[in-house]
Amino acid sequence: MSNKPRTGLAVAGLSLGTALNPLNSSMIAVALVVLRADFGLDVATVTWVITSFYLSSAAGQPLMGRLADRFGPRRMFMLGMALVAVTCALAPFSPNFALLCVARAVMALGTATAYPSAVVMVGDIAHRAKLESARPLGRIQMANTSAAAVGPVLGGLLVGFVGWEALFLVNVPLSLAALLIVRQTAPADTARERGSLAELLRDSDxxxxxxxxxxxxxxxxxxxxxxxxxxxxxxxxxxxxxxxxxxxxxxFSPPFLDLRLLGRNRPLMLVYVGFAVFNGVYYFVFFGLPQLLQEAGGYDPGLVGLLMLPMATLSVLSTPWAVRAMGRFGVRRVMIAGVVLLTGAAALTWLLTASLAVPLVLALTALIGIPYGVVSIASNQGMFVSTLPQERGVAAGIFQTCRYVGAITATVLIGVFAGSGVDQESWGQMVLAMLVLSAVVFGVTLLWRERRD
CATH class of the missing domain: 1.20.5 (Single alpha-helices involved in coiled-coils or other helix-helix interfaces)
Known part of the structure; x- marks a missing residue:
């Protein structure tokens, strides 16, 4: 096989593995009402199926980035995919909700290996193929961004036709495919540190x-x-x-979360803060809207997934446009434009307090999808240009942790605003919270400047 096809397959395998974490974080959005009914839960309790995933991911991403730097990204990637396959094959048989949350946490730990490992591997892949690293990195970033957007659509179809168990089972062939592709096509790990299990535990913080x-x-x-x-x-x-x-x-050295890296790198710190708060806004819609449509609108999960389809479509379509725009106008201007669109879209979701008509829902989900694609890819690129090459594995892990912190914040606040169920009154309170958070994102984005060494 020639070098170019092998490079394309390697990037495809990394992209597939990278997609599993955001895909699984978003597919669950349309299953919350079904899980509440099956296990007899309230809104605050059912959110633990989300937060268990995010807590594990938030802790796992920086750790897995450091382990990829230390023991080899290809090895860690394959180990993570194997863990996902085994966990997701067993999860549908969980006898209670607590074990289901444990399975979600273990699955999240496995998927957390993919993104930091992929970022580390990009340099070797690009060097082998004599390409600029921005090209394979861009594809991986697009997979990471797009997977979160298409999750509700796929999740709605799986829950509607099969049941919530399918949300786990679908990961088995996907993770095995990613494992086999990377095993066959990705470059072998270079010499890395070796040590005893005791040394690994000591250094893992x-x-x-x-x-x-x-x-x-x-x-x-x-x-x-x-x-x-x-x-x-x-x-x-x-x-x-x-x-x-x-x-x-x-x-502590080496720390789990490198606060020194943030202290000496103001542009990177601003990217992290802005991205975390941005995700707080976005996941209000992402997890709150499906519950609003099912509980207040009476829509079934399959239809809710389809109503979220414009969000996925516009997010995917806006991503390559944002990449081209960053080449022409710069990362900062594109990021600011995305945040302005986000604020306007969040304000317009107030209309849902008066009507849940299908045309209105379709228009609003499409509008939300645009800033999600734009701000996500711009923030991702902002992280990349704000770090040195030797720091990118850890930096990429922390970047993903910021996504989870924002998502956790949103799910917790949904539980606070709508403890007994998401209705149009509680949705109005959520919109006000989204506007406050949007103002914070705008202020942080204005302060950001690309790092110049």
Whole structure:
């Protein structure tokens, strides 16, 4: 096989593996109402099937990026895909909701290997094919962006025709295909560090990972008021653990989350903050709208998936346009344009408090899809140009963590605003929250400048 086809197949395999994390984070959106009915849950409880995935992903992405740098990206990629295949084959047999959330967390850990490993491998693939790294990276970025957008459509069809179990089973052939393609076509890992299991555990900053997850968990439990009468205690404990986490990460080497990298790189820090808050806005719509349409509008999951199709379509179509626009106008201008569109689209979703008519829903989901594609790819490129080559594996992992922090924030706030169900009144409150967050994203984006060494 010639070099060019092998390069294309390698990028395709990496893109497929990369797509699994955002795909699984988004397919579940149209299954929440079905899961509530099957397991007898309220809105706040069912969101744990989302947050368990995001917590595991948030902790896993930076860690897997560092392990890919240390032990080899190809090896870590294949290990992650194997974990996904096994977990998703067993998950449909979960006897209760708690085990289902555990399965989602394990699956998330497996998918978390893909993106940082792919970013590390891009350099070798591009060098072997004598290409600019921006070309294969752009394809992987587009797969990462597009998968999250098409998730509700695919999820709606799977849930409507088969059931929520299909959301797991569909990952088995996809992950195995990604594993086999990368195994056959991706360049072998170069010499990496070797050491004992004890050394690996010592250097993996397990206390830092536990403190990071614990702080997020405690704050979420406080916001969802899972222990009535103890909300402020939980919030205080979460704040203290977060402070201890930051203190440790600044003193431990190598840290789980490299806060020093952010401290010495202001452009990268601004990209992270803006991307996290942007996802907080987007996932309000992404997870809140399907529940609104099913509960207040009475639409079935299959139809809801189709109503979300314009969001997926416009997101995919806007991504290559944004890539070309960045080449002409620069990353910052494209990012600002996307944030302005996001704010306008979020404001217009207020119309759903008066009507859930199909034409209106289709128009609004299409409008939301454009800024999602634009801001996602611009932020991704902003991260890439704001880091040095030797830092990109870890930086890519932290970038994905910011996506999950934003999504977790949105799901928690949905539980706060709509504890007994998403209706048009609670949707109005969510729109106000989206506008506040949009203003924050706009301010952060204005401050960002491309790093110039």
């Amino acid at each position: 397990i206390p830092g990972i536990l403190a990071f997850v614990s702080s997020l968990l405690l704050v979420m439990m406080a916001m969802l008021d899972v222990a009535p009468g103890y909300r402020w205690y939980l919030l205080g404990a979460g704040t203290v653990v977060a402070a201890l986490f930051a203190w440790r990460e600044l003193r």
